[in-house]
Structures are given as structure tokens and as C-alpha cells.
Amino acid sequence: MATNNVDFEKKQAEAMEIKKKRLSLSRIDNRIMVIISLALGIIAWFLLALIPSVSTIITNPIILIKTFISELENGLISDIYTSIFRVLSGFLLGLVVAIPIAFLMGWYGTFRSLTEPWIQFFRTIPPIALIPLVIVAFGVGESAKIAVIFVATFLVMVVSIYQGVRNVDPTLIKAARVLGANDKDIFFEVVVPASFPYILVGVRLGLASAWTTLVAAEMTGASKGLGNMIMEAGTFFRMDQVILGIVLIGIIGFIMDKLVLYLEKKLAGWQEVSK
Amino acid sequence: MMNEIMPKINIRNLSKIYQGRHGEVVALNDVNLEIQANEFICVVGPSGCGKSTLLNIIAGLENKTSGSVMADNAEIIKPGKERGVVFQQYALFPWKTVLKNVEFGLKLNGVGKQQRREKAMEYLDLVGLTEFANAYPKELSGGMRQRVAIARAFTAEPDILLMDEPFGALDAQTRAQLQEELLHIWDTKKKTCFFITHDVDEAVLLAQKVVIMSARPGRIKEIIDVDIPYPRNQETKLSERFSEIKNDIWSKVYKEYLSVKK
Numbered sequence: 001m002a003t004n005n006v007d008f009e010k011k012q013a014e015a016m017e018i019k020k021k022r023l024s025l026s027r028i029d030n031r032i033m034v035i036i037s038l039a040l041g042i043i044a045w046f047l048l049a050l051i052p053s054v055s056t057i058i059t060n061p062i063i064l065i066k067t068f069i070s071e072l073e074n075g076l077i078s079d080i081y082t083s084i085f086r087v088l089s090g091f092l093l094g095l096v097v098a099i100p101i102a103f104l105m106g107w108y109g110t111f112r113s114l115t116e117p118w119i120q121f122f123r124t125i126p127p128i129a130l131i132p133l134v135i136v137a138f139g140v141g142e143s144a145k146i147a148v149i150f151v152a153t154f155l156v157m158v159v160s161i162y163q164g165v166r167n168v169d170p171t172l173i174k175a176a177r178v179l180g181a182n183d184k185d186i187f188f189e190v191v192v193p194a195s196f197p198y199i200l201v202g203v204r205l206g207l208a209s210a211w212t213t214l215v216a217a218e219m220t221g222a223s224k225g226l227g228n229m230i231m232e233a234g235t236f237f238r239m240d241q242v243i244l245g246i247v248l249i250g251i252i253g254f255i256m257d258k259l260v261l262y263l264e265k266k267l268a269g270w271q272e273v274s275k
Numbered sequence: 276m277m278n279e280i281m282p283k284i285n286i287r288n289l290s291k292i293y294q295g296r297h298g299e300v301v302a303l304n305d306v307n308l309e310i311q312a313n314e315f316i317c318v319v320g321p322s323g324c325g326k327s328t329l330l331n332i333i334a335g336l337e338n339k340t341s342g343s344v345m346a347d348n349a350e351i352i353k354p355g356k357e358r359g360v361v362f363q364q365y366a367l368f369p370w371k372t373v374l375k376n377v378e379f380g381l382k383l384n385g386v387g388k389q390q391r392r393e394k395a396m397e398y399l400d401l402v403g404l405t406e407f408a409n410a411y412p413k414e415l416s417g418g419m420r421q422r423v424a425i426a427r428a429f430t431a432e433p434d435i436l437l438m439d440e441p442f443g444a445l446d447a448q449t450r451a452q453l454q455e456e457l458l459h460i461w462d463t464k465k466k467t468c469f470f471i472t473h474d475v476d477e478a479v480l481l482a483q484k485v486v487i488m489s490a491r492p493g494r495i496k497e498i499i500d501v502d503i504p505y506p507r508n509q510e511t512k513l514s515e516r517f518s519e520i521k522n523d524i525w526s527k528v529y530k531e532y533l534s535v536k537k
Contacts, residue, residue, distance in 0.1 A: 177336065178360040180354070189368075269411075270371075
């Protein structure tokens with residue numbers, strides 16, 4: 001009897017498969033559209049750079065590539081490396097501190113009441129406003145930049161991960177409880193895995209905010225890094241270098257974002273996506 | 276001798292009062308109910324009559340305000356593995372595969388890997404889902420998910436199964452299939468079932484006794500014996516006796532619906 005019914009439902013599952021295939025077809029369409037959009041953008045850029053009054057500010061793509069090659073020999077790699085190093089150190093520090101605090105906030109009401117007002121307060125302050133303070137405290141070296149990025153990423157991530165812990169479906173906790181779970185089981189078997197997607201969302205937001213903060217921090221005084229490169233090029237009116245810096249920051253940020261999205265697909269693929 | 280007459284679940288003078296924003300809400304008022312071992316009981320009543328509250332108290336998920344609720348002569352104060360629950364919204368862990376979901380109760384109780392795998396597969400086989408052992412819940416249809424949830428509850432080997440409108444979210448056809456499957460499992464595994472539904476047809480098809488609850492404050496209005504022999508299936512619904520009992524219950528429940536409307 002049971003098998004008959006399952007046969008019927010298998011057919012339903014097959015129908016779902018077919019729907020998925022259709023979805024992946026439209027995905028290919030989507031990719032083509034992205035390529036077309038990119039091509040159109042570059043053409044528009046090229047045409048825009050043909051206008052004499054604009055071309056002094058917006059370098060055309062060919063010159064940009066030339067600048068890129070010549071800058072590669074001029075220490076561009078070490079600028080990129082310095083910037084990525086700062087972003088990742090500040091971000092990782094932020095993540096390592098944000099995870100336990102967010103879980104404590106979600107799990108213990110008292111801890112939440114004590115910490116939440118402070119986090120909400122500091123969240124409203126743009127991290128860049130902290131730079132003068134940080135420079136006095138840490139000087140202008142690496143630690144100052146990392147500290148600013150740490151603060152920025154920590155605040156973004158702690159809020160997002162905390163939301164995840166708070167949003168755990170109470171029915172799942174009930175379901176675990178009636179199967180014999182104690183508090184520890186519920187924390188590690190339900191709350192942690194259920195908040196995992198939110199941790200990844202936090203990571204995405206954290207990385208994005210790390211990048212924006214980095215450039216600001218580097219512009220206020222640094223000897224290296226992409227932000228510093230843009231600032232210096234600006235004072236010498238080297239618009240090609242400025243635009244190169246901007247484009248590189250965009251590309252690296254984009255790649256980092258895609259990496260996190262890929263991780264999410266691999267590690268949190270169990271999530272139900274509503275389409 | 277004592278054991279035979281002792282009810283599996285014994286509810287005496289149970290009341291539950293919530294402290295609502297606009298004062299007290301009496302969810303259950305002086306509920307008395309005895310459920311014998313291996314009995315199949317269905318509870319029907321208008322929404323807001325406290326059926327789910329009653330189930331949650333038996334499950335140990337909610338505290339009572341006064342009275343006594345005993346399982347095997349022991350007061351219920353927290354969830355226990357002798358009482359399994361099937362929720363309307365399946366409540367499967369989406370990050371666990373079907374197999375891991377089903378064996379989770381055994382894992383929590385420290386059963387070894389090999390043993391719990393065997394037991395889980397046995398119950399997955401009973402609900403016809405062995406092929407889907409390694410699938411994730413999101414890959415399953417609603418009916419399949421509820422089968423997994425039922426297998427999960429049974430695998431933990433409780434004596435008592437508490438089901439809170441388990442088929443309420445399913446389409447009519449899947450629902451009919453699962454009703455028959457549940458009867459089949461109940462027949463082979465001999466459990467005490469406490470099943471909440473708002474569907475009178477479902478209640479009469481499944482239960483030996485149908486408990487009608489009255490609207491707020493929730494009280495037991497009447498308990499009706501369903502004297503139709505098992506095994507039952509969808510064809511049972513065509514019998515005259517089925518209609519008689521169903522109409523009787525329906526008219527009583529309908530009065531309660533009307534009183535809620537007022």
C-alpha cells in the first residue's frame with residue numbers, strides 16, 4: 001500500500017526535477033544577458049571617453065589596460081596584497097569575536113539586554129569617524145587600519161548573526177526537545193546549524209563593509225594599498241591610475257562576494273529557496 | 276492486574292490559564308480524560324478550543340496551571356522519550372538528510388550508529404521512503420515530509436504518539452493515503468495515539484474514541500465511541516454506521532463553531 005503512494009509521489013518529485021531543469025535553462029539565458037550587459041557597458045565607456053572634455057577624467061579602457069601593465073611593474077601587486085591583507089585580518093578578527101557574542105546575545109536574555117543598546121548605538125556611527133581616535137591610539141601603522149576594519153565588520157556581523165540565532169524556528173526546538181534533546185543538544189544540533197546561513201550572510205555583509213572601510217582608512221594616510229594609490233594618483237591628476245584603483249577594488253570585492261556565495265551553495269545547500 | 280486497569284494517560288481537573296495582554300485567557304478549564312494503552316483517540320473542536328494546548332501539556336512542552344496530567348502514573352513535567360510528537364508543519368531539520376532526521380532521537384539517547392541506522396531504515400521502509408534516505412527535506416513533497424516526520428517519531432520508540440493536525444497541510448489525496456498508512460503502522464506497532472484534527476471525517480476514520488471539545492474556555496464536551504471494526508480504509512467512509520457517527524459528531528461540533536461565531 002505504502003509503495004503505491006510513494007510511486008505517485010515519485011512522479012511528483014520527477015515533475016519538480018523537470019521544473020528545476022527549466023530553471024537552469026533560464027539561468028543560461030541569464031548568463032548571456034550578463035555578458036551582453038558587460039559588453040554594452042564597456043562600449044558605452046569607450047564612447048564616453050571619446051568626448052574630449054570627458055576623456056581628461058574618464059580614461060578609455062585601452063589606456064587603462066596599458067596603465068595596468070605598467071603599474072604591475074611599479075608595485076601594484078604589493079598595493080593589492082597590502083589591501084587584501086588588511087581587509088582579511090580585520091574581517092577575520094571581527095568574525096571570530098562576532099560569532100560568540102552573537103550566540104550569547106541570542107541565547108541569554110540578560111547578556112542581550114546588557115550588550116544590545118551598545119551595539120545599536122555604535123552601529124549608527126560610520127566607522128570612518130573613528131579613524132582620528134584610532135590613529136592616536138594605534139599610530140598610522142597596520143594595526144590602526146586593521147582596528148578600524150575590525151570595528152566595522154564586527155558590528156555588521158554581530159547584528160546579522162544574532163538575527164539568525166533569534167530566528168531559529170521554535171518548532172524545530174520543540175521537535176528536538178520531544179526527541180530527548182537537552183539544552184546543549186539544542187544549541188549544537190539545532191541553533192548552530194540553523195543560524196549557519198545567517199553567519200554566511202554576515203560574512204558577505206562584513207566583507208563588503210571591510211572593503212568600504214579599508215579605502216577610507218587608507219586614504220587618510222598610508223604608504224601602501226589601493227586606497228592610498230588612488231589618493232596619491234589624484235594629487236598628481238593621474239586619472240588613469242585613479243580609475244584603475246577603482247576598477248580593481250570593484251573587481252576584488254566582486255570576486256570575494258562570489259566566493260562567499262559559492263561557499264553558501266556548498267555548505268548551506270539544504271536551505272529552501274523560495275522562487 | 277493493576278497495570279491493566281491503569282490508564283496510559285490520566286488527566287484530572289486540568290486547567291490552563293494564559294496571562295494575555297488583555298488579562299487572563301482560560302485555554303483549558305477542568306479537563307478530565309483517560310486514555311488507555313494502545314488506544315487511538317482523536318480530538319476535534321473549533322479553533323481556539325485549546326486542543327493544541329492540551330497536546331503540548333501532555334508532551335511536556337507547556338506547563339499546566341492546575342490539575343494533574345500523568346503518563347504511566349507519573350506526573351508529566353517535561354518532554355520524555357516515551358511520548359513522541361508529530362507536528363503539523365513537519366518540523367524536519369532541513370540541514371539533516373532524511374535518514375539523519377529519522378535517527379536523531381536515537382542519537383540523542385546514545386544509541387550506537389549501526390543500531391540506530393538499522394532501526395531508522397526499518398521505519399523508513401514502513402513509510403516507503405528507503406530510497407530517499409539520503410535526500411534533504413527540501414527535495415521532498417509535503418506528503419513525503421510528513422512520512423519522514425512520522426517515521427522519526429516512531430523510530431524513537433515512544434509508547435505514546437501525540438499528533439497535532441499532522442495531515443492538515445496536505446492535499447486531500449495525500450491525506451487519504453497517509454491516514455491509511457498511519458492506521459497500518461498503528462496496527463503493527465501498537466502505540467497509544469492522541470490525534471488532533473479539525474476534520475470530523477478523519478477523526479471517525481481513525482479513532483476508537485472521538486473527544487469533542489467546546490469553544491473557549493476549552494472543555495471536554497463529549498466523548499463518542501466509534502464502534503466500527505478495524506482494519507478501516509477509505510471505503511469505511513461509505514458505510515452507514517460511519518455516516519451516522521460522523522453526522523452525530525458533526526452536528527455537535529457545528530454547534531460549537533456557531534457559539535464561537537457569536
